[in-house]
Amino acid sequence: MSIVTSSHGLAKSALSKELLFSFISIFKMNANGDPYTLQTADSEFKSKLTILESISKSFPKINCLKSFFQNLETDEKFLLFNFLIEDDVESTFKYKIAIDNINKKPSIISHTDDYSVVNDYVIYCFGDEKRYVGRKKKEERICRFCGLSYPEVTFDKKAHAISESLGNKKIFCNDECDSCNKNFGKLEQQFYNSIAFLFSLYQRKGKEGLRNIKSKFLQIDNNSSPQPKISFKNIRVDLPENIHDINGFHFEVETPEYKFIPQNIYKCLCKYALSLIASKYLSKLTSTIKWVTSENFEKKLPYIWVRDLSEMYDEPLIGIYIRNHLSAELPLFFVRLFVLNIEYLFILPLFEEDDSNSARNFISLNEVISVKLKEWFPGIKFFEKDYSSTEYQSLPITVTVEVPEGSQKNEFLEPTLNNTWVCDEL
Protein backbone atom coordinates (compact mmCIF):
# COMPACT_ATOMS: atom_id res chain seq x y z
CA MET A 1 0.00 0.00 0.00
CA SER A 2 1.42 3.41 -0.96
CA ILE A 3 0.01 6.82 -0.15
CA VAL A 4 1.17 9.97 -1.95
CA THR A 5 0.30 13.34 -0.45
CA SER A 6 1.22 16.96 -1.09
CA SER A 7 1.78 18.08 2.48
CA HIS A 8 3.51 15.04 3.97
CA GLY A 9 5.14 13.25 1.08
CA LEU A 10 4.96 9.52 0.71
CA ALA A 11 3.98 6.73 3.12
CA LYS A 12 4.28 3.04 2.49
CA SER A 13 3.08 0.09 4.48
CA ALA A 14 2.81 -3.65 4.02
CA LEU A 15 -0.26 -5.07 5.80
CA SER A 16 -1.42 -8.63 6.17
CA LYS A 17 -4.65 -9.65 4.39
CA GLU A 18 -6.80 -9.70 7.56
CA LEU A 19 -5.69 -6.24 8.64
CA LEU A 20 -6.00 -4.85 5.15
CA PHE A 21 -9.76 -5.41 5.17
CA SER A 22 -10.40 -3.13 8.14
CA PHE A 23 -7.71 -0.73 7.00
CA ILE A 24 -9.27 -0.05 3.61
CA SER A 25 -12.68 0.49 5.20
CA ILE A 26 -11.57 4.02 6.15
CA PHE A 27 -11.31 5.00 2.48
CA LYS A 28 -13.99 5.90 -0.05
CA MET A 29 -14.81 2.89 -2.19
CA ASN A 30 -16.56 2.05 -5.44
CA ALA A 31 -19.51 -0.36 -5.76
CA ASN A 32 -17.16 -3.36 -5.90
CA GLY A 33 -15.60 -2.45 -2.56
CA ASP A 34 -12.30 -1.28 -4.06
CA PRO A 35 -10.92 1.98 -2.71
CA TYR A 36 -10.58 4.83 -5.20
CA THR A 37 -7.07 5.95 -6.09
CA LEU A 38 -7.95 9.59 -5.46
CA GLN A 39 -9.02 10.17 -1.84
CA THR A 40 -9.85 13.25 0.21
CA ALA A 41 -8.79 13.87 3.81
CA ASP A 42 -12.14 15.44 4.71
CA SER A 43 -13.69 15.43 8.18
CA GLU A 44 -15.54 12.17 7.46
CA PHE A 45 -12.25 10.48 6.60
CA LYS A 46 -10.53 11.84 9.68
CA SER A 47 -13.34 10.63 11.94
CA LYS A 48 -12.90 7.11 10.53
CA LEU A 49 -9.28 7.05 11.66
CA THR A 50 -10.41 5.68 15.03
CA ILE A 51 -10.95 2.37 13.22
CA LEU A 52 -7.17 2.11 13.00
CA GLU A 53 -6.96 1.86 16.78
CA SER A 54 -8.30 -1.68 16.67
CA ILE A 55 -5.57 -2.64 14.21
CA SER A 56 -2.85 -1.06 16.35
CA LYS A 57 -3.06 -3.89 18.91
CA SER A 58 -1.84 -6.48 16.42
CA PHE A 59 0.08 -4.04 14.22
CA PRO A 60 1.50 -1.16 16.31
CA LYS A 61 3.14 0.44 13.27
CA ILE A 62 -0.31 1.54 12.10
CA ASN A 63 -0.12 4.37 14.65
CA CYS A 64 2.48 6.11 12.49
CA LEU A 65 0.13 5.91 9.56
CA LYS A 66 -2.73 7.18 11.70
CA SER A 67 -0.85 10.31 12.72
CA PHE A 68 0.31 10.66 9.11
CA PHE A 69 -3.34 10.86 8.03
CA GLN A 70 -4.32 13.07 10.94
CA ASN A 71 -1.68 15.60 9.93
CA LEU A 72 -2.93 15.93 6.39
CA GLU A 73 -4.51 19.27 5.71
CA THR A 74 -8.29 19.27 5.85
CA ASP A 75 -9.78 18.40 2.45
CA GLU A 76 -6.35 17.66 1.05
CA LYS A 77 -6.47 15.19 -1.83
CA PHE A 78 -4.11 12.21 -1.78
CA LEU A 79 -3.40 9.12 -3.86
CA LEU A 80 -3.81 5.56 -2.65
CA PHE A 81 -2.25 2.59 -4.43
CA ASN A 82 -2.51 -1.07 -3.51
CA PHE A 83 1.15 -1.63 -4.42
CA LEU A 84 4.45 -0.32 -3.15
CA ILE A 85 5.76 2.51 -5.29
CA GLU A 86 9.29 1.89 -6.44
CA ASP A 87 12.02 3.87 -4.79
CA ASP A 88 13.53 5.32 -7.91
CA VAL A 89 13.55 9.06 -8.33
CA GLU A 90 11.37 9.27 -11.40
CA SER A 91 8.38 7.23 -10.33
CA THR A 92 8.13 9.01 -6.98
CA PHE A 93 8.25 12.39 -8.70
CA LYS A 94 5.65 11.36 -11.24
CA TYR A 95 3.08 10.75 -8.50
CA LYS A 96 4.14 13.72 -6.40
CA ILE A 97 3.77 16.15 -9.32
CA ALA A 98 0.37 14.62 -10.13
CA ILE A 99 -1.01 15.09 -6.62
CA ASP A 100 0.51 18.58 -6.26
CA ASN A 101 -1.30 19.57 -9.43
CA ILE A 102 -4.60 18.14 -8.14
CA ASN A 103 -4.19 20.03 -4.86
CA LYS A 104 -3.07 23.12 -6.80
CA LYS A 105 -0.27 23.28 -4.32
CA PRO A 106 2.60 25.62 -5.09
CA SER A 107 5.17 23.02 -4.11
CA ILE A 108 8.87 23.48 -4.81
CA ILE A 109 8.45 21.28 -7.84
CA SER A 110 5.83 23.47 -9.37
CA HIS A 111 7.04 26.87 -8.24
CA THR A 112 9.36 26.95 -11.20
CA ASP A 113 6.47 26.13 -13.54
CA ASP A 114 5.90 29.79 -14.19
CA TYR A 115 9.28 29.96 -15.84
CA SER A 116 9.89 29.05 -19.44
CA VAL A 117 12.78 26.77 -18.42
CA VAL A 118 10.23 23.91 -18.33
CA ASN A 119 10.15 24.01 -22.13
CA ASP A 120 13.73 22.75 -22.16
CA TYR A 121 14.13 20.87 -18.88
CA VAL A 122 12.43 18.37 -16.58
CA ILE A 123 13.00 19.36 -12.96
CA TYR A 124 13.57 17.11 -9.95
CA CYS A 125 13.62 18.84 -6.57
CA PHE A 126 14.91 17.46 -3.27
CA GLY A 127 14.96 18.81 0.23
CA ASP A 128 11.29 19.42 1.03
CA GLU A 129 10.74 15.95 2.46
CA LYS A 130 12.69 12.92 3.63
CA ARG A 131 14.18 10.97 0.75
CA TYR A 132 16.54 8.04 0.40
CA VAL A 133 17.83 7.75 -3.14
CA GLY A 134 19.07 4.36 -4.29
CA ARG A 135 18.58 0.74 -3.38
CA LYS A 136 17.03 -0.09 -0.06
CA LYS A 137 18.71 -3.44 0.58
CA LYS A 138 22.40 -3.14 1.44
CA GLU A 139 23.20 -6.39 -0.35
CA GLU A 140 21.93 -4.93 -3.62
CA ARG A 141 23.76 -1.62 -3.44
CA ILE A 142 26.40 -0.47 -5.92
CA CYS A 143 28.31 2.71 -5.10
CA ARG A 144 27.58 5.34 -7.76
CA PHE A 145 31.00 6.90 -7.25
CA CYS A 146 33.53 4.01 -7.20
CA GLY A 147 31.32 1.46 -8.93
CA LEU A 148 32.03 -1.20 -6.29
CA SER A 149 29.23 -3.25 -4.81
CA TYR A 150 28.44 -4.92 -1.52
CA PRO A 151 30.27 -6.79 0.06
CA GLU A 152 33.41 -5.49 -1.66
CA VAL A 153 32.60 -2.16 -0.04
CA THR A 154 30.39 -1.51 2.99
CA PHE A 155 27.31 0.69 3.27
CA ASP A 156 27.06 0.98 7.05
CA LYS A 157 27.09 4.78 7.35
CA LYS A 158 24.08 6.87 6.48
CA ALA A 159 25.38 8.98 3.58
CA HIS A 160 23.96 12.51 3.46
CA ALA A 161 23.40 13.45 -0.18
CA ILE A 162 24.13 17.08 0.79
CA SER A 163 26.43 17.75 3.74
CA GLU A 164 24.89 17.62 7.16
CA SER A 165 26.94 20.72 8.04
CA LEU A 166 24.79 22.74 5.60
CA GLY A 167 21.68 21.78 7.55
CA ASN A 168 20.58 18.75 5.53
CA LYS A 169 18.55 16.32 7.62
CA LYS A 170 16.30 14.97 4.89
CA ILE A 171 18.10 13.73 1.81
CA PHE A 172 20.32 10.67 1.72
CA CYS A 173 22.07 8.56 -0.87
CA ASN A 174 21.93 4.81 -0.29
CA ASP A 175 24.32 4.19 -3.18
CA GLU A 176 27.36 5.79 -1.58
CA CYS A 177 29.85 3.42 0.04
CA ASP A 178 31.55 4.17 3.37
CA SER A 179 34.91 4.70 1.75
CA CYS A 180 33.63 7.26 -0.81
CA ASN A 181 31.63 8.88 1.98
CA LYS A 182 34.85 9.34 3.95
CA ASN A 183 36.77 10.66 0.94
CA PHE A 184 34.14 13.32 0.23
CA GLY A 185 34.75 14.74 3.70
CA LYS A 186 37.59 16.89 2.37
CA LEU A 187 35.51 18.47 -0.41
CA GLU A 188 32.59 19.03 1.92
CA GLN A 189 34.76 20.67 4.54
CA GLN A 190 36.11 23.07 1.92
CA PHE A 191 32.63 23.95 0.74
CA TYR A 192 31.63 24.65 4.31
CA ASN A 193 34.76 26.78 4.77
CA SER A 194 33.75 28.92 1.82
CA ILE A 195 30.57 30.05 3.61
CA ALA A 196 31.43 29.25 7.24
CA PHE A 197 31.11 32.80 8.45
CA LEU A 198 27.52 33.06 7.20
CA PHE A 199 26.53 30.16 9.44
CA SER A 200 27.99 32.05 12.39
CA LEU A 201 26.64 35.40 11.39
CA TYR A 202 23.08 34.15 10.83
CA GLN A 203 23.31 31.84 13.86
CA ARG A 204 22.47 28.69 11.95
CA LYS A 205 23.04 25.67 14.12
CA GLY A 206 25.26 22.79 13.14
CA LYS A 207 25.46 19.33 14.64
CA GLU A 208 26.99 20.79 17.81
CA GLY A 209 24.89 23.92 18.18
CA LEU A 210 25.75 27.48 17.25
CA ARG A 211 29.01 27.95 15.42
CA ASN A 212 31.75 30.48 16.03
CA ILE A 213 34.39 31.93 13.76
CA LYS A 214 37.84 32.04 15.21
CA SER A 215 40.20 33.56 12.76
CA LYS A 216 43.31 35.64 13.12
CA PHE A 217 41.58 38.88 12.14
CA LEU A 218 37.88 38.19 12.56
CA GLN A 219 35.98 36.55 15.39
CA ILE A 220 32.28 35.81 15.56
CA ASP A 221 31.24 34.64 18.99
CA ASN A 222 27.81 33.09 19.52
CA ASN A 223 28.41 31.79 23.04
CA SER A 224 27.49 34.73 25.19
CA SER A 225 24.80 37.07 23.86
CA PRO A 226 21.68 36.45 21.77
CA GLN A 227 23.28 38.41 18.94
CA PRO A 228 26.52 37.28 17.32
CA LYS A 229 29.44 39.24 18.75
CA ILE A 230 31.63 40.31 15.87
CA SER A 231 35.10 41.54 16.61
CA PHE A 232 38.16 42.33 14.58
CA LYS A 233 41.63 41.84 15.90
CA ASN A 234 45.02 42.86 14.60
CA ILE A 235 43.43 45.24 12.15
CA ARG A 236 44.51 48.81 12.08
CA VAL A 237 42.66 51.10 9.74
CA ASP A 238 44.75 54.13 9.07
CA LEU A 239 42.70 56.85 7.56
CA PRO A 240 44.13 58.16 4.34
CA GLU A 241 45.20 61.78 3.83
CA ASN A 242 42.04 62.77 1.95
CA ILE A 243 39.64 61.80 4.74
CA HIS A 244 37.46 64.82 4.06
CA ASP A 245 36.59 63.50 0.59
CA ILE A 246 35.40 60.04 1.54
CA ASN A 247 32.58 58.60 3.66
CA GLY A 248 33.97 55.13 3.98
CA PHE A 249 35.97 52.47 2.25
CA HIS A 250 36.11 48.72 1.83
CA PHE A 251 38.88 46.24 2.29
CA GLU A 252 39.19 42.50 2.54
CA VAL A 253 39.87 40.57 5.73
CA GLU A 254 41.72 37.32 5.43
CA THR A 255 40.59 34.18 7.22
CA PRO A 256 43.46 31.75 6.61
CA GLU A 257 41.80 29.15 8.86
CA TYR A 258 38.91 28.75 6.40
CA LYS A 259 40.70 27.67 3.28
CA PHE A 260 39.35 26.09 0.14
CA ILE A 261 40.27 25.42 -3.46
CA PRO A 262 37.63 26.92 -5.74
CA GLN A 263 37.68 23.90 -8.08
CA ASN A 264 36.93 21.68 -5.08
CA ILE A 265 33.85 23.78 -4.38
CA TYR A 266 32.65 22.99 -7.88
CA LYS A 267 33.45 19.30 -7.32
CA CYS A 268 31.49 19.31 -4.09
CA LEU A 269 28.45 20.90 -5.72
CA CYS A 270 28.55 18.24 -8.43
CA LYS A 271 28.86 15.51 -5.78
CA TYR A 272 25.57 16.67 -4.25
CA ALA A 273 23.78 16.41 -7.58
CA LEU A 274 25.40 13.08 -8.46
CA SER A 275 24.10 11.62 -5.19
CA LEU A 276 20.54 12.41 -6.18
CA ILE A 277 20.18 12.19 -9.93
CA ALA A 278 18.25 9.15 -11.22
CA SER A 279 20.69 6.29 -11.70
CA LYS A 280 19.89 5.86 -15.39
CA TYR A 281 21.73 9.13 -16.12
CA LEU A 282 24.96 8.10 -14.39
CA SER A 283 26.34 6.40 -17.52
CA LYS A 284 26.40 9.83 -19.19
CA LEU A 285 28.28 11.27 -16.22
CA THR A 286 31.23 8.89 -15.90
CA SER A 287 33.77 11.60 -16.75
CA THR A 288 32.16 13.92 -14.18
CA ILE A 289 32.23 11.22 -11.49
CA LYS A 290 35.88 10.49 -12.31
CA TRP A 291 36.77 14.17 -11.89
CA VAL A 292 34.80 14.54 -8.64
CA THR A 293 36.30 11.44 -7.03
CA SER A 294 39.90 11.98 -8.15
CA GLU A 295 42.53 14.48 -7.09
CA ASN A 296 42.81 15.62 -10.70
CA PHE A 297 41.92 19.11 -11.75
CA GLU A 298 40.59 20.39 -15.05
CA LYS A 299 42.12 23.42 -16.72
CA LYS A 300 38.88 25.30 -17.12
CA LEU A 301 35.35 24.87 -15.79
CA PRO A 302 32.09 26.55 -16.70
CA TYR A 303 31.03 29.45 -14.52
CA ILE A 304 28.90 29.05 -11.44
CA TRP A 305 26.04 31.54 -11.34
CA VAL A 306 25.34 32.81 -7.83
CA ARG A 307 23.02 35.27 -6.20
CA ASP A 308 21.93 36.50 -2.77
CA LEU A 309 18.40 35.47 -1.83
CA SER A 310 15.94 37.46 0.21
CA GLU A 311 14.75 34.29 1.96
CA MET A 312 16.78 31.94 4.15
CA TYR A 313 17.10 28.17 3.62
CA ASP A 314 17.96 26.54 6.94
CA GLU A 315 17.86 23.21 5.14
CA PRO A 316 19.31 23.07 1.64
CA LEU A 317 17.05 22.66 -1.35
CA ILE A 318 18.29 21.33 -4.68
CA GLY A 319 16.73 21.17 -8.13
CA ILE A 320 18.22 18.98 -10.85
CA TYR A 321 17.33 20.05 -14.38
CA ILE A 322 17.51 17.43 -17.12
CA ARG A 323 17.21 18.54 -20.74
CA ASN A 324 14.07 17.15 -22.37
CA HIS A 325 15.15 17.45 -26.00
CA LEU A 326 18.12 16.58 -28.15
CA SER A 327 19.45 20.04 -29.02
CA ALA A 328 23.02 19.86 -27.77
CA GLU A 329 23.41 23.62 -27.65
CA LEU A 330 22.13 23.54 -24.07
CA PRO A 331 23.81 21.56 -21.30
CA LEU A 332 22.30 18.14 -20.61
CA PHE A 333 22.16 18.76 -16.85
CA PHE A 334 22.22 21.82 -14.68
CA VAL A 335 21.53 22.26 -11.00
CA ARG A 336 20.19 24.93 -8.63
CA LEU A 337 21.21 24.65 -5.00
CA PHE A 338 19.79 26.88 -2.26
CA VAL A 339 21.85 27.13 0.93
CA LEU A 340 21.18 29.80 3.57
CA ASN A 341 20.58 32.96 1.53
CA ILE A 342 22.62 31.90 -1.49
CA GLU A 343 21.71 30.23 -4.72
CA TYR A 344 24.31 28.35 -6.76
CA LEU A 345 23.37 27.52 -10.33
CA PHE A 346 25.83 25.27 -12.10
CA ILE A 347 26.21 22.89 -15.01
CA LEU A 348 27.19 19.28 -14.44
CA PRO A 349 30.25 19.45 -16.68
CA LEU A 350 30.85 16.56 -19.07
CA PHE A 351 34.52 16.08 -19.83
CA GLU A 352 35.01 14.24 -23.08
CA GLU A 353 38.01 11.90 -22.95
CA ASP A 354 39.47 12.91 -26.30
CA ASP A 355 38.36 16.53 -26.31
CA SER A 356 41.35 18.77 -25.85
CA ASN A 357 39.17 21.78 -26.55
CA SER A 358 36.77 21.35 -23.64
CA ALA A 359 37.91 24.66 -22.19
CA ARG A 360 36.79 26.39 -25.37
CA ASN A 361 33.48 24.51 -25.30
CA PHE A 362 32.80 25.71 -21.79
CA ILE A 363 33.41 29.29 -22.85
CA SER A 364 30.68 29.04 -25.47
CA LEU A 365 28.45 27.20 -22.98
CA ASN A 366 28.94 30.07 -20.52
CA GLU A 367 27.76 32.54 -23.12
CA VAL A 368 24.73 30.43 -24.03
CA ILE A 369 23.71 30.00 -20.39
CA SER A 370 24.19 33.65 -19.50
CA VAL A 371 21.76 34.59 -22.28
CA LYS A 372 19.34 31.74 -21.49
CA LEU A 373 19.15 32.52 -17.76
CA LYS A 374 17.64 35.92 -18.55
CA GLU A 375 15.02 34.20 -20.67
CA TRP A 376 14.32 31.30 -18.27
CA PHE A 377 14.27 33.32 -15.05
CA PRO A 378 13.28 36.88 -15.98
CA GLY A 379 13.88 39.39 -13.24
CA ILE A 380 16.47 37.24 -11.45
CA LYS A 381 20.01 38.57 -11.52
CA PHE A 382 22.82 36.04 -11.28
CA PHE A 383 26.52 36.82 -10.92
CA GLU A 384 29.01 34.76 -12.89
CA LYS A 385 31.86 33.34 -10.88
CA ASP A 386 34.82 31.33 -12.08
CA TYR A 387 35.66 28.43 -9.77
CA SER A 388 38.36 26.94 -12.03
CA SER A 389 41.27 27.98 -9.80
CA THR A 390 43.22 25.17 -8.16
CA GLU A 391 45.03 27.41 -5.66
CA TYR A 392 44.09 27.49 -2.01
CA GLN A 393 42.41 30.68 -0.95
CA SER A 394 40.64 31.84 2.15
CA LEU A 395 37.11 32.91 2.75
CA PRO A 396 36.87 36.40 1.24
CA ILE A 397 35.22 38.74 3.70
CA THR A 398 34.75 42.34 2.71
CA VAL A 399 34.73 44.84 5.49
CA THR A 400 33.42 48.38 5.39
CA VAL A 401 34.75 51.25 7.40
CA GLU A 402 32.49 54.24 7.87
CA VAL A 403 34.29 57.50 8.35
CA PRO A 404 32.25 59.85 10.54
CA GLU A 405 32.59 63.56 10.04
CA GLY A 406 35.36 65.15 12.03
CA SER A 407 37.58 62.04 12.00
CA GLN A 408 41.26 62.69 12.32
CA LYS A 409 44.06 61.15 10.35
CA ASN A 410 45.40 57.93 11.96
CA GLU A 411 42.32 57.59 14.09
CA PHE A 412 41.22 53.97 14.74
CA LEU A 413 37.81 53.15 13.37
CA GLU A 414 35.86 49.95 13.97
CA PRO A 415 35.18 48.11 10.71
CA THR A 416 31.82 46.46 9.98
CA LEU A 417 31.02 43.43 7.85
CA ASN A 418 29.92 43.98 4.31
CA ASN A 419 27.22 41.56 3.31
CA THR A 420 27.59 41.77 -0.45
CA TRP A 421 30.42 39.27 -0.38
CA VAL A 422 28.73 36.72 -2.61
CA CYS A 423 28.92 38.96 -5.63
CA ASP A 424 32.59 39.68 -5.11
CA GLU A 425 35.26 38.27 -7.33
CA LEU A 426 36.99 35.13 -6.11
Ligand SMILES: [Zn+2]
Ligand atom coordinates in the same frame (compact mmCIF):
# COMPACT_ATOMS: atom_id res chain seq x y z
ZN1 LIG B 1 32.31 4.06 -3.31
